[in-house]
Amino acid sequence: MSNIVAIVGRPNVGKSTLFNRLLERREAIVDSTAGVTRDRHYGKSDWNGVEFTVIDTGGYEVNTEDVFQEEISKQVQLAIDEATSIIFMLNVEEGLTDTDYEIYEKLRRSNKPVYITVNKVDSAKEELAATEFYQLGIEEYFTLSSATGSGTGELLDKIVKDFPTTDYKDPFEGLPKITIAGRPNVGKSTLTNALLDVERNIVTDVAGTTRDSIQTLYNKFGHEFVLVDTAGMRRKSKVNEDLEFYSVMRSIRSIEYSDVVIIMVDATLGWESQDMNIFGLAQKNRKGIVILVNKWDLVEKETNTTRDFEAAIRHKIGQFSDIPILFVSALTKQRILKAVEMAMQVYEDRKKKIKTSKLNEVMRPVFEATPPPAIKGKYIKIKYCVQLPTPSPQFVFFCNLPQYVKEPYKRFTENQLRKHFGFTGVPIEVYFRQK
Ligand code: GDP
Ligand code: GDP
Numbered sequence: 183m184s185n186i187v188a189i190v191g192r193p194n195v196g197k198s199t200l201f202n203r204l205l206e207r208r209e210a211i212v213d214s215t216a217g218v219t220r221d222r223h224y225g226k227s228d229w230n231g232v233e234f235t236v237i238d239t240g241g242y243e244v245n246t247e248d249v250f251q252e253e254i255s256k257q258v259q260l261a262i263d264e265a266t267s268i269i270f271m272l273n274v275e276e277g278l279t280d281t282d283y284e285i286y287e288k289l290r291r292s293n294k295p296v297y298i299t300v301n302k303v304d305s306a307k308e309e310l311a312a313t314e315f316y317q318l319g320i321e322e323y324f325t326l327s328s329a330t331g332s333g334t335g336e337l338l339d340k341i342v343k344d345f346p347t348t349d350y351k352d353p354f355e356g357l358p359k360i361t362i363a364g365r366p367n368v369g370k371s372t373l374t375n376a377l378l379d380v381e382r383n384i385v386t387d388v389a390g391t392t393r394d395s396i397q398t399l400y401n402k403f404g405h406e407f408v409l410v411d412t413a414g415m416r417r418k419s420k421v422n423e424d425l426e427f428y429s430v431m432r433s434i435r436s437i438e439y440s441d442v443v444i445i446m447v448d449a450t451l452g453w454e455s456q457d458m459n460i461f462g463l464a465q466k467n468r469k470g471i472v473i474l475v476n477k478w479d480l481v482e483k484e485t486n487t488t489r490d491f492e493a494a495i496r497h498k499i500g501q502f503s504d505i506p507i508l509f510v511s512a513l514t515k516q517r518i519l520k521a522v523e524m525a526m527q528v529y530e531d532r533k534k535k536i537k538t539s540k541l542n543e544v545m546r547p548v549f550e551a552t553p554p555p556a557i558k559g560k561y562i563k564i565k566y567c568v569q570l571p572t573p574s575p576q577f578v579f580f581c582n583l584p585q586y587v588k589e590p591y592k593r594f595t596e597n598q599l600r601k602h603f604g605f606t607g608v609p610i611e612v613y614f615r616q617k
Contacts, residue, residue, distance in 0.1 A: 184226070184233050184234050184235050184438060185234045185235065185266040185267065185345045185346075186234065186235045186236075186237060186264055186265045186266050186267075186434075186435075187227075187234050187235065187236050187237070187265060187266065187267045187268075187269060187341060188236075188237045188239055188260070188261035188264065188265035188267070188268050188269070189201060189236070189237065189238050189239060189240070189268075189269045189271055190239050190240075190257055190258055190261045190268060190269070190270055190271065190285065190289070191240070191270060191271035191272065191273075191282075191285070192254065192273070192279065192281050192282065192285075193240060194273065194276075195271045195272060195273040195276075195301055195302075196271060196273065196301040196302060196326075196328040196329070197238050197239070197240045197271055198238050198240065199301075199328040199329060200269070200271070200301070200326070200328040200334075201223075201225075201236055201238035203328060203331055203334065204225075204227040204236050204334075205225040205226070205227055205236065223237060223238045223239075223240075224236070224237055224238075224434060224463070225466075226466070229338040229339070229341075229342050230339075230342065232342045232345065234266075234342070234345070235434070235438070237260075237261070237264065237265065237434075239257035239258075239260055239261050240257060254281065254284075254285065255284075255288070258285055258288045258289060259288075261289075261294075262288070262289070262292040262294060264434070264435065265294060266294075266295075266345060266346065267294065267295050267296075267297065267341050267344065267345070268289060268292075268294050268295065268296045268297065269297050269299050269337070269341075270285065270286065270289055270296050270297065270298050270299065271299050271300075271301050271326075272298065272299065272300045272301065272315055272323075273300075273301055273302055274300050274301065274302050274303050274308045274311050274312050274314075274325075275302050275308075277311075277314055278314060278315060278317055278318070282318070283318070286298075286318050295341075295344050297324060297337060297340065297341060298315065298318070298320055298322070298323040298324065299323065299324045299325075299326050299337060300312040300315055300323055300324070300325045300326065301326045301327070301328050302327065302328070302329070303325040303326060303327055303332075303333065304327045304329065304330065304332075308325075309325055312325050324336060324337045324340070353397075354397060354399065354408045357399070357406055357407060357408050358405075358406075358407040358408065358441050358442065358525075358526060358529040359397075359407070359408050359410050359439060359440040359441050359442070360407055360408065360409055360410065360440055360441070360442045360443075360444060360525050360529075361409070361410045361411070361433070361436040361437055361439070361440040361442075361443055361444065362374065362409070362411075362444045362446055363433040363436065363437060363443055363444065363445055363446065363460050363463075363464070364445060364446035364447065364448075364457070364460065365448070365454070365456050365457065367448070368446045368447060368448045368476055368477075369446060369448070369476040369477060369512040369513070370446055372476075372512040372513055373446065373474075373476070373510075373512035373518065373521075374398075374409065374411070376512050376513075376515050376518055377400060377409070377518065377522070397409065397410055397411070398411070400522075403519055403522050403523070405522060405523070405526050407522075407525070407526065407529075410436045410439050410440050411436060433460060433463065434463060437460075437463050437464055437467055437469060438467055440469060441469060441470055441529050441532060441533075441573075442469060442470035442471070442472065442525045442528050442529050442532070442607075443460070443463075443464040443469045443470065443471055443472075444472050444473075444474055444521065444525055445457060445460050445461060445464065445471060445472070445473050445474070446474045446476050447473065447474065447475050447476065447495075448476060448477055449475045449476060449477045449478050449480060449481045449491070449509070450477055450480050450481065452491075452494070453494065453495045453498050453499075458498065458499070461499055465502060465609050468573075468574040468609045468611070469532075469574070469609070470525070470528035470529055470531070470532040470574075470607050470608050471505050471528070471607050471608075471609075472505070472506050472508070472521065472524050472525050472528055472607055473495060473505055473506065473507045473508070474507075474508050474509075474510050474521055475491060475495075475507065475508070475509045475510065476510055476511065476512050477511060477512075477513070478509040478510055478511050478516065479511040479513060479514050479516065488509055491509070492507050495507055501593065502609060504600050504605070504606055504607070505606070505607050506524045506527075506528065506606055506607050508520060508521050508524060524607075527606070527607075528606065528607035528608060531604065531605050531606060531607065531608050532573075532574050532575065532605075532607075532608045533573065534575070534603070534605070535569055535571070536569050536603055538566075538567075538568050538569070541567055541568070541569060541577075542566050542567060544602045544603075545564075545567055545579075545598065545599075545602075548598050548602075549564045552594070554581075554586065554587050554588075554591045555591070557583075557586045560583055560586060562581055562582060562583050562586050562587060563581055563582050564579050564580070564581040564614075565580050565581060565582075565617050566579075566580055566617075567579045567580065574608065574609060574610075574611075575599075575605055575608060575610045575611070576610070576611040576612075576613070577595075577599065577610070577611070577612050577613070578613045578614075578615050579595065579612065579613065579614050579615070580614075580615055580616070580617030581614055581615070581616070581617060582616075582617070584614035584615055584616050587614040592612050592614070595612050596610050596612050599612070
């Protein structure tokens with residue numbers, strides 16, 4: 183599970199500017215996942231090869247004065263609950279304010295590493311002005327210009343160096359990890375309980391420094407798997423349960439820790455933007471995905487109801503639509519065993535490794551029949567391919583002119599892999615490299 187760096191601070195200090203800067207670096211290098219709208223508040227970054235997650239807690243700021251204080255204190259609480267490291271951002275242009283003191287006071291008591299960062303230090307003049315922030319009673323601060331990026335290196339060096347070295351031993355090493363994600367009230371707890379009813383379970387409260395989660399081992403239905411639930415623990419926190427933002431944030435850690443994400447949707451409400459966010463999270467983290475349309479018992483059915491509902495979801499999730507969609511009722515337990523079986527199938531597919539000989543045997547005729555279109559009279563010849571030994575399927579295709587292989591052909595290749603090898607519910611990466 184990756185470390186989480188949260189950025190907190192008053193509005194306008196430059197949180198999202200830094201957030202975007204951290205993400206862009208990486209997206210330019212790795213994340214080419216087309217078609218996925220980027221989450222504005224959550225993403226992956228890395229520094230010197232160390233990967234981490236970034237949260238911009240300022241996502242849903244409210245402008246009116248009295249809600250404002252409350253919002254900020256929620257943000258801070260969220261960072262304290264979720265993050266490994268907290269960047270507390272201050273603005274040298276505005277200097278210290280009462281709110282800054284309040285935020286700092288909360289953070290100081292949290293026992294989380296806090297990196298006090300003075301932003302908008304674009305020149306030596308501001309560098310001098312930043313000394314004002316010693317008034318917080320701190321030993322050290324970082325100065326930054328999020329706009330130009332200067333100072334980010336020093337800050338990230340320190341943050342990454344301080345990441346806890348993990349001596350955490352997974353008690354369920356090697357078992358499938360599944361999380362049930364979804365908006366509040368879609369029926370996640372009902373499903374969990376329905377599974378519990380037919381199950382004897384052992385609840386293990388794994389207490390790590392920042393990574394407590396409740397994991398329940400299931401060992402029936404002919405399957406053994408672990409249900410990961412960090413939301414259970416989070417109920418204790420003061421963070422407002424109903425806010426969309428927080429429920430997404432709560433799902434993040436569970437998703438990162440899981441192999442398969444069951445995305446639960448309320449049939450009476452349909453697929454909404456937050457479901458898309460969760461979907462994007464699962465996809466970005468290359469997790470297996472199963473969609474459950476729950477409360478199907480409440481829907482009045484006509485001949486094409488299921489088909490239309492399914493088509494609507496597939497239309498919205500776009501390109502990567504080879505995903506199982508099941509219609510269930512957690513309440514009446516209709517098809518919930520089917521859902522478990524499907525999740526296990528996706529788990530197996532995700533770790534499937536295709537032998538190089540088999541892969542080439544199947545793909546060579548495909549490329550011969552449908553080669554990449556020639557560009558400027560140059561022919562692209564794909565010589566051979568391998569699957570990488572990664573946790574989720576990634577394939578490299580070696581060819582003479584990889585720069586000429588465009589997005590549509592990559593998608594074609596992915597679809598051919600799916601057609602011949604069946605990776606239902608599993609995100610696939612396809613790379614073309616020089617040989
Ligand atoms: P947030 O509300 O904390 O997320 O702040 P934003 O990232 O939206 O930034 C608020 C404003 O400050 C924007 O107009 C940014 O362009 C500007 N800004 C952000 N970082 C810097 C910086 O390092 N130097 C300067 N001069 N302006 C900055
Ligand atoms: P959570 O917030 O996602 O954990 O949702 P809950 O499991 O607490 O369910 C919210 C409400 O929806 C409760 O009143 C449940 O009884 C109800 N509910 C959950 N699943 C179903 C279902 O399949 N059919 C019906 N009719 N109600 C359901």
